[in-house]
Ligand SMILES: Cc1ncc(COP(=O)(O)O)c(C=O)c1O
């Protein structure tokens with residue numbers, strides 16, 4: 001299956017202000033993706049990548065499904081990538097040769113059979129393993145798109161870019177560093193000093209980034225990078241840049257694809273800077289609008305109780321559509337360090353995603369998220385703390401009967417647990433203050449004698 005050239009010619013995307021689909025006056029403002037611009041000149045709000053949907057409708061839903069199914073997971077560059085298998089819906093105009101891809105996406109949709117059945121009484125629970133990827137988090141999905149576009153702009157002399165930069169709690173920086181290194185483009189990462197894990201820190205170091213450890217928190221780094229990119233030829237790689245979301249939205253398309261083009265009832269996404277939940281919404285909405293699916297799932301944002309500005313606004317009225325109480329917070333320390341964010345850049349995008357999907361917001365305390373991650377690990381997963389937040393939220397929503405026994409539910413695992421071993425080890429060693437470590441598993445140190453070994457195994461009931 002190929003798209004006829006005369007149809008493909010019309011595929012095109014531009015930047016428009018966020019909200020332009022609802023306000024015709026905003027829709028008049030429009031920029032090429034080859035321009036360096038992150039905010040609307042009129043509203044100062046964020047931008048949105050808008051596709052020529054009429055052109056995409058010239059291909060039927062059945063043809064799109066067949067095309068995506070044919071390409072995914074194969075070796076033809078760049079279409080074997082989970083992201084680039086949907087190239088026409090992502091960056092239709094970029095030449096294939098300018099794409100910087102590590103064949104990201106196509107991640108496992110894990111059937112959480114034991115956790116679902118034994119802990120929650122559910123048999124249709126799935127975990128989308130976005131951390132099983134090149135740099136160990138979902139950020140690869142967005143970064144392949146952003147760095148490809150930068151590569152294209154540099155190669156075709158369309159813009160003056162000397163480096164690509166981001167503020168990061170550790171995962172965006174890892175992805176940026178790797179994709180830039182692959183393309184031979186310099187990168188700069190702004191990291192909050194002592195607030196990311198050692199495994200995350202070593203990633204941009206190894207990939208040759210300029211690594212800044214800044215004496216502030218993530219929100220402080222985010223403000224700084226915005227100041228710097230305004231004045232110098234450094235291109236911004238945070239999800240504030242809507243190119244990132246074009247890649248991240250493909251994960252919802254991939255989930256539907258993995259369910260033979262069925263939409264789940266619920267998708268639970270850990271939220272920090274809040275770009276990802278909007279990317280999920282965009283992907284699901286695009287599939288529905290092009291007729292591949294017939295509905296949207298209900299999206300749940302799962303926040304750490306120590307970094308919960310969206311949750312507070314939801315409780316204060318967001319649940320009935322009144323978000324006026326929203327205010328940034330100062331994020332407190334959480335083991336879910338990648339979502340230790342108090343002033344999320346994509347707040348309005350997240351609100352849109354929740355309102356449009358009849359979604360909701362819930363939070364998890366440190367103990368709840370650590371226990372949930374450990375309990376699920378006992379059934380074969382190896383969860384990062386952010387996935388722990390999403391799992392703890394799922395447990396709460398099940399207990400309250402909001403998520404039903406039969407509901408098809410997807411928990412989004414956003415990073416690999418191996419990037420967060422410090423807190424996992426501390427949990428099992430019962431070394432986290434005020435945490436009971438109810439699901440801790442001890443390491444048994446024994447003398448090197450068969451007698452001691454057998455005594456231990458007997459005590460544990462396995463001999
Ligand atoms: C592992 C992990 N989970 C979840 C998130 C939250 O994603 P978002 O910032 O798009 O809400 C991030 C980054 O913010 C992350 O690195």
Ligand SMILES: N[C@@H](CCOP(=O)(O)O)C(=O)O
Nearest residue numbers: 168169170171172238239273
């Ligand atoms: N968790 C993120 C925070 C920045 O998010 P972004 O999606 O806006 O880049 C990280 O890993 O840095």
